[in-house]
Amino acid sequence: MKDINDIMPKVPNMRWGALMNKAPTNKKIYEMDKIFPANGKWHTVFEEKDNVTIDGKQVWKKEPQKWT
Numbered sequence: 001m002k003d004i005n006d007i008m009p010k011v012p013n014m015r016w017g018a019l020m021n022k023a024p025t026n027k028k029i030y031e032m033d034k035i036f037p038a039n040g041k042w043h044t045v046f047e048e049k050d051n052v053t054i055d056g057k058q059v060w061k062k063e064p065q066k067w068t
Contacts, residue, residue: 008042017042 004019011017016036018024024032035054036043046053051060 004042004044010040014040016040018045019043020045020047022047 008017008019015038016032017040018032018036019042032043032045043055044053049061051058053059
């Protein structure tokens with residue numbers, strides 16, 4: 001499997017990029033801006049009902065009130 005950075009175009013002055021399965025909201029972009037480094041690389045972000053997969057790593061969505 002090819003790396004996404006080998007396929008996606010290089011955009012001048014791009015801090016980071018994301019290939020997503022849903023259109024992002026302003027809140028999501030703000031959150032991703034805190035997660036991704038400003039190195040001009042692309043990332044994959046696939047959001048499902050109960051989890052998000054970022055660059056092949058699965059992150060479960062949980063309510064902070066339900067954490068133990």
